[in-house]
Amino acid sequence: xTETSQYIFELxxxxxDYEVDAEGIVNNANYLHYLEHTRHEFCESVGLSFRAMHxxxxxxxxSRIEVKYIRPLGLGDSMVSRLNLRRRGPVFIFNQDIFTxxxxxVVRAVVEIVSFENGRISRGERLAQVFADYLN
Numbered sequence: 001x002t003e004t005s006q007y008i009f010e011l012x013x014x015x016x017d018y019e020v021d022a023e024g025i026v027n028n029a030n031y032l033h034y035l036e037h038t039r040h041e042f043c044e045s046v047g048l049s050f051r052a053m054h055x056x057x058x059x060x061x062x063s064r065i066e067v068k069y070i071r072p073l074g075l076g077d078s079m080v081s082r083l084n085l086r087r088r089g090p091v092f093i094f095n096q097d098i099f100t101x102x103x104x105x106v107v108r109a110v111v112e113i114v115s116f117e118n119g120r121i122s123r124g125e126r127l128a129q130v131f132a133d134y135l136n
Contacts, residue, residue, distance in 0.1 A: 006084055006136075007084050008042075008083065008085060009038070009042040009083050009084075010080055010081065010083075011037070011042075011080070011081045012078065012101075013034055013037070013038075013078070013079050013080075013081055014076070014077070014079075015073050015074065015077045015078070015079070019033075020074060024074050024075060025072040025073065025074050026072060026073045026077075028069060031067065031069070031098065031107050031109075032065065034079070034081055034107075035065075035067075035081065035094075035096050035098075036062075038081040038083055039094055039096070039111070042083060047130065048130055057118040058115065058116070058117055058126055059115070059116040059117075060113045060114070060115050060116075060127060061113065061115075062112070063091070063113065064110075064111070064112040065109060065111050065112070066110045067107060067108070067109045068108045068109070069106075069107055070105045070108065071104065071105070072106075073100075073106055078100070079098050079099065079101070080098070080099050080100075080101060081098045082096070082097050082098075083095065083096045083097075084134075084136055085131060085134050086135055086136040087128060087135050089123075090114060090115065090123045090124045091112050091113070091114055091124075092112070092113040092115070092124060092127060092128075092131070093111070093112055094109075094110070094112075094113065095109075095110055096110075096111055115127050
């Protein structure tokens with residue numbers, strides 16, 4: 001289990017009614033939305049707007065996601081989504097974990113991001129400059 005001190009960003013999220021299925025639990029696809037929302041909020045917190053990046057020809061895109069579902073959440077439940085970041089060559093790897101407010105693990109995910117510049121895959125140097133203070 002990753003220690004809380006190893007995370008560089010966290011975001012509290014609450015389950016909304018349209019995110020649960022007929023069984024009353026969060027549909028597994030919605031966790032991908034939670035993970036993406038957390039990455040977007042992290043990027044904005046370090047000054048990266050996806051709209052601005054796209055306008056400058058920079059488009060980070062998901063190339064791979066590995067998700068382990070540990071326990072379900074239901075309507076009205078709260079969670080804390082946390083992430084850390086490292087780089088392997090041109091790939092930015094977000095280790096993202098979701099917990100209940102009392103620290104029980106819900107989801108563990110590894111999300112790999114590659115960077116496109118002006119429509120072509122790049123080494124990701126522009127992103128690396130912005131993320132320099134956060135890369136493990």
